[in-house]
Amino acid sequence: MSFTYDAIWKKVTPELARELIEFWTEEKALPKAGNPELRAQQAVVAMRDEQGKIAAVSTAMLRVIPRLRQPLYYYRTFCAEKHRGGNTSMPMMKASQQALLDYNLGLEKPESIGVLIEIENKMIAEHYNEAFWPQTGFSFIGYSPRGLVLRAHYFPGFVLMKPAPPRKQPKQNNVQIN
Secondary structure, three states: OOOEEEEOOOOOOHHHHHHHHHHHHHOOOOOOOOOHHHHHHOEEEEEEOOOOOEEEEEEEEEEEOOOOOOEEEEEEEEEOHHHOOOOOHHHHHHHHHHHHHHHHHOOOOOOOOEEEEEEOOHHHHHHOOOOEEOOOOEEEEEEOOOOOEEEEEEOOOOOOOOOOOOOOOOEEOOEEOO
16 A cells, blocks of 8 residues: 655644544544644644545654753654554654654754654564664664653754753752662
């Protein structure tokens, strides 16, 4: 099956938001406590099947990781169950990286220097354990507080921004926890 990849970052209309929420609802992909309207506004790319129906959606939100102190887009993607395993993740990732890069290139001052992913899939984390993934440009940067692999892709040619102020760490017995 062939798919199209529509860049929708910062272009989500009320009609598209309803379509995205319907897709996530049908796939049981919405957390009970989440805000589906907010999540729809975080959509980056919609992957559509040959009939034009949404088959996958990537989302992103701007985050600053305490150790990096640089703004990155925290990236997630959700693929409909019937389309998983069909080699869709790589084109989806590349389309999303390009959409976010293009958006930042259009800004007077970029808001992010790249994309961050947290690998929740145990098989991917164990099987694809190279420090650098040349096919996507992601590098291993450590582990999340949940103990999951973190990887970052930096936009080509972007420079580091002024570091965000460090977050205060809780102290225990006068020893700072990192």
